[in-house]
Amino acid sequence: MPPRRRRTRRTTAALLGLVTALSLTAACGTSADGSTDKVAPRGAGKGGFQIELGPDQDRISTAEVASIAALVPAQIRERGTLEVVNSAGSAPPLTFYATDDKTVIGVEPDIASLVADVLGLKLHYNTVDWANIFVGLDSGKYDAGFSNITVTEERKEKYDFATYRLDNLAFEAKKGAGWKVTGPKDVAGRTIGVSSGTNQEKLLVTWSEQNVKKGLKPTAIKYFQQTTDYYLALGSGRLDAYLGPNPVSAYHAASTGQTEIIGTYSGGGADVQGKIAATTKKDNGLVKALHEALNTLVENGTYAKVLARWGLANEAVPSSELNPVGLPKTNQ
Structure with missing residues (x-):
């Protein structure tokens, strides 16, 4: 995971853009005081999944043991x-x-x-x-x-x-895609988006090469660097799926209701399931x-x-x- 720099006021716009990117159909929900610190999928209704973006998080708590x-x-x-x-x-x-x-x-x-x-x-x-x-x-x-x-x-x-x-990668597709990814054969002949220079690109290239050796069609790999670009490509049907970090994809799918996760794969590759952990000296x-x-x-x-x-x-x-x-x- 690379270094990250603190963002300025543009962060808020970027977050709202993330959850509204696909087909531009998600909506900002307003709280009782008229603020826009919650983002919810269009049509989610009261009590549906809402993402708290404001500083007052009302975090879940538990008792001391x-x-x-x-x-x-x-x-x-x-x-x-x-x-x-x-x-x-x-x-x-x-x-x-x-x-x-x-x-x-x-x-x-x-x-x-x-x-x-x-x-x-x-x-x-x-x-x-x-x-x-x-x-x-x-x-x-x-x-x-x-x-x-x-x-x-x-x-x-x-x-x-x-x-x-778990540390997973995810294949994200337009909701109702009607197919799943469980291994290399499932992306044969498909058009999949990915960011250049990532572990997921390496995985996708490897899978495509394995498929070709078995006589299957190669995967058409399309490269994207901007979140809005690949979500718009998913919405328009130019991509069958996008392969990226599972947390970001799962968050987007849950917040917009416009996409779904059709398969996950360990960030550690075929040899080991990657895991995220609390870390101490x-x-x-x-x-x-x-x-x-x-x-x-x-x-x-x-x-x-x-x-x-x-x-x-x-x-x-x-x-x-x-x-x-x-x-x-x-x-x-």
């Missing part, structure tokens, strides 16, 4: 805060800025907030560029990273991990508490509520894992 809080290292317990580091400015729904351009929101802060609740700590955000997440963890400045960090074998040499989401004593806190969230249902809130139910894990097999060094 004393036995798990007792696992937190004494220095952190005495301080009373959980110093969480993240990198904002990425595409929603991961970690991004609200409509006030200063409040960090998204699925990552929501999960970190729940973990802090279980540990009986006050959550304190530290928003930095991507590279400085690891610099801060190394120095002990930050306790844990919640920033879409994938477990890799190389990172496991320096950090401990407690997983909480190796052997700093915190990871067990994070691991048990995350499993508490899974068991009490608040974890599922947060994922559903951001349209990421398809990235749920049945339980948190401690330092699982990560992406191999040759895959990173």
Whole structure:
């Protein structure tokens, strides 16, 4: 995951553009006070899926669990805060800025907030560029990273991990497409969009080459760099599907109601299922508490509520894992 820079007021327009791009049919929902801090699909009606973009997030909360809080290292317990580091400015729904351009929101802060609740700590955000997440963890400045960090074998040499989401790529198609992607043969002869220089491009090229060797048609790969361009291409039928990061695709599908996920594939490729994890400096004593806190969230249902809130139910894990097999060094 590359470094991200803090966005300015243009962020709000970009977020609204993301959820309205496909056929320009999504609508901004207005709250009781007339604000536009919620975005909902056209026709969703009251009580339907709504995306909170404003700074007042009304986050889901949960109770402290004393036995798990007792696992937190004494220095952190005495301080009373959980110093969480993240990198904002990425595409929603991961970690991004609200409509006030200063409040960090998204699925990552929501999960970190729940973990802090279980540990009986006050959550304190530290928003930095991507590279400085690891610099801060190394120095002990930050306790844990919640920033879409994938477990890799190389990172496991320096950090401990407690997983909480799958790291998947997704094929997104116009709603009602009537086909699914389970493997290479399903994209033979199809026109698929992708961003250049990404892992998903590498996957798509590899699949197309495998199909040709088997006597199947190649995949027509179309390259896009702008979100609005590929969603308009989906809406007009110029693309059969777009292959991108699952969180962004799932968020868009849930928020507009105009597309659907027709297949997912591990971001780690065929050899290993990629996983996203809370990340701490190796052997700093915190990871067990994070691991048990995350499993508490899974068991009490608040974890599922947060994922559903951001349209990421398809990235749920049945339980948190401690330092699982990560992406191999040759895959990173």
